[in-house]
Amino acid sequence: MKTYLDCIPCFFEQALRAGRVATDDERVLKHLLDELGRLLKDISLDSTPPETGRLVYQLVNRITGNPDPFKGLKRESTVKALSLYPQMKQVIEQADDRLLTAIRIAIAGNIIDFGPSGTFDIEATLDDALTRNFAVCDYEIFKRDLATAGQILYIGDNAGETVFDRLLIEQLDKPTLFVVREQPILNDATREDALEAGIDKVATIVSSGADAPGAVLNTCSPEFRKMLEEAEFIIAKGQGNYEALSNYHRPIFFLLKAKCKLIADDLGVSIGDIILKGINV
Amino acid sequence: MKTYLDCIPCFFEQALRAGRVATDDERVLKHLLDELGRLLKDISLDSTPPETGRLVYQLVNRITGNPDPFKGLKRESTVKALSLYPQMKQVIEQADDRLLTAIRIAIAGNIIDFGPSGTFDIEATLDDALTRNFAVCDYEIFKRDLATAGQILYIGDNAGETVFDRLLIEQLDKPTLFVVREQPILNDATREDALEAGIDKVATIVSSGADAPGAVLNTCSPEFRKMLEEAEFIIAKGQGNYEALSNYHRPIFFLLKAKCKLIADDLGVSIGDIILKGINV
Numbered sequence: 001m002k003t004y005l006d007c008i009p010c011f012f013e014q015a016l017r018a019g020r021v022a023t024d025d026e027r028v029l030k031h032l033l034d035e036l037g038r039l040l041k042d043i044s045l046d047s048t049p050p051e052t053g054r055l056v057y058q059l060v061n062r063i064t065g066n067p068d069p070f071k072g073l074k075r076e077s078t079v080k081a082l083s084l085y086p087q088m089k090q091v092i093e094q095a096d097d098r099l100l101t102a103i104r105i106a107i108a109g110n111i112i113d114f115g116p117s118g119t120f121d122i123e124a125t126l127d128d129a130l131t132r133n134f135a136v137c138d139y140e141i142f143k144r145d146l147a148t149a150g151q152i153l154y155i156g157d158n159a160g161e162t163v164f165d166r167l168l169i170e171q172l173d174k175p176t177l178f179v180v181r182e183q184p185i186l187n188d189a190t191r192e193d194a195l196e197a198g199i200d201k202v203a204t205i206v207s208s209g210a211d212a213p214g215a216v217l218n219t220c221s222p223e224f225r226k227m228l229e230e231a232e233f234i235i236a237k238g239q240g241n242y243e244a245l246s247n248y249h250r251p252i253f254f255l256l257k258a259k260c261k262l263i264a265d266d267l268g269v270s271i272g273d274i275i276l277k278g279i280n281v
Numbered sequence: 282m283k284t285y286l287d288c289i290p291c292f293f294e295q296a297l298r299a300g301r302v303a304t305d306d307e308r309v310l311k312h313l314l315d316e317l318g319r320l321l322k323d324i325s326l327d328s329t330p331p332e333t334g335r336l337v338y339q340l341v342n343r344i345t346g347n348p349d350p351f352k353g354l355k356r357e358s359t360v361k362a363l364s365l366y367p368q369m370k371q372v373i374e375q376a377d378d379r380l381l382t383a384i385r386i387a388i389a390g391n392i393i394d395f396g397p398s399g400t401f402d403i404e405a406t407l408d409d410a411l412t413r414n415f416a417v418c419d420y421e422i423f424k425r426d427l428a429t430a431g432q433i434l435y436i437g438d439n440a441g442e443t444v445f446d447r448l449l450i451e452q453l454d455k456p457t458l459f460v461v462r463e464q465p466i467l468n469d470a471t472r473e474d475a476l477e478a479g480i481d482k483v484a485t486i487v488s489s490g491a492d493a494p495g496a497v498l499n500t501c502s503p504e505f506r507k508m509l510e511e512a513e514f515i516i517a518k519g520q521g522n523y524e525a526l527s528n529y530h531r532p533i534f535f536l537l538k539a540k541c542k543l544i545a546d547d548l549g550v551s552i553g554d555i556i557l558k559g560i561n562v
Contacts, residue, residue: 005297005307008314012290026286030326033289037318045311 050214077160109164157238183211214240331495358441390445416554430514438519464492495521
C-alpha cells in the first residue's frame, strides 16, 4: 500500500505520541517535530507507510535518546494479555468453531497498538471481535489451504498481541515459524516480547531482520525473504504488515482490524471492521 | 493563547484540507506539506495559533497559486446563512430573552469554519445552540456593560457566520463597528463577505488590517489597534480571535464554540460547548 497525503499529518501525531512516551521535555518534542518536518521532502508517496513509520520511529528514538521508548508499555501489554489468556483459551475450547474463534481473538489482539490511535480497550475489543461480522472473510480458502500446509509462517505484529497469536497458533496445530522484528520499533514484538508471551511454547521464533513497523521487504534479511518466498502458508498480522505486503506476489492471509480510514478505504471496509483477507489465494 | 505541540499535526491537516480546496494535484499538495515541514523550525510555541495559521494559509495560497481558494465556499456559506436569516429572525423575535437567543445564534454561526474540522451542519448546530447550556456564561456582566456602552466594536470571524452576527447586532441596538480581515485568509470574512451578508445595513464595516485567521495584533493596522485600545465594548467571535486576544489587557467578550480539544482545555470546557466569556470585566 502506498503512502497517502493524509498519512503525513498522522506521522506527526505518531511522532509526538511516541516522543511523549520517551520524554515530557517540550523543547525536545518540538525539535523532534522540526526534524520530521525537515525529513518530509525525502519521503515519497510511493513508499509504504511502514517504510516512513520506520524513519519516524527511528527519529523518535534518536532525538529522545531512548532506543526503546515502548519497552515498559510493551511489557505491560504482555502482562495484561497473559492475564486474559486462560479465559480466552476457555472461550475457544467451548466454541462451535474453535479455529474461527481463535482467529477472531487474534484479530482482537491487534488493537494493542500505540501507533495509529494510541488508546484502546482490549476487553471491549475482545467482546466485539467475538460477535462482529467479518467485513472480509476468506475463511473457507484459509481452511482449505491450511489443511494441506506442512508449516506455517506467522508474521507477528505488536507485543501483547502475541499472546493472542499464541492462542491461534495452538489451534492451527502445525509446525509454525513466528516472525518478530529484529530491532525495537514502536510497540512491535521483538524476540524478547515473543518469549515473554510464551510463543516459544508453540512456535519457533525467527526474525524478519527488519526494524520497520511492518515487514518492509528491503529492510528484511535475505534469510527472511527466502522464508517468505518458500513458505507454504503465510499469515500476516496487523496494519503495518498489510501495508508492507499487500502487493506481494505470493499467497498471504492478512488478519487485522482496520484502525485508520486510509487502510479501511484501501480494503473497502469501515474503521473498526475485522478482516481475514487472502491475497493470491 | 500559545501554540501547543498538538497544534502542529493539526496545521498539516489544515494545510492539506485547504490545499485540496485549491487543487487536486498530488505533487503540488505534497510540495505544500514539504514546505510547511521546512517552515516548522521557525514556528515558535510562544506564538499564538492564528499567527502560525497565517503562515500556513499564506503558504497554501502561494504554493497552489490561488490567492483566495475559499472564495466559492465563502459565498456558498453566506447564501446558505442568508436563507436561514428570516427563520432565525423569527426565532429571536418570539424568544423570552431576545438578546440571549441572538447570542446563541451568533455562536452557532461560528460552526461555519473550514479550519479546525472542515465539516459542519449548520441547521443541527443552530438547533443545538438554542437549547444547550453555556459552559461559560458571563451574560449578566455582558448586559450590564452593554447598557452603558455608546458604541460596539464587533470583531467578526468567518464568512457566512456574519449573517448570524448581523442578527445579534440588530439586538444589540447600538452603533457598531464590524471588524473584518484585510486580506482573504481561510474562510475568514473580508469586507466583500460582510457586504454580501448585509452587515452594512446594521454596522459600519472596518478592517483590522490583518491577514491572519484571528486578530493577531502585530499584523493589525495602527488604526485598528487604536480602536481596540479605545473601544467601550468589544465582542470577539470565534476560536481564532480568542487565541489571538485571550491575553489582551482590556475588557473583551468572547463568543465561540469550542471546536478543538486544546481550546476546550484552555477554557476548561468540552469540545462542542458554547461560551460567552468576558475577560478583564
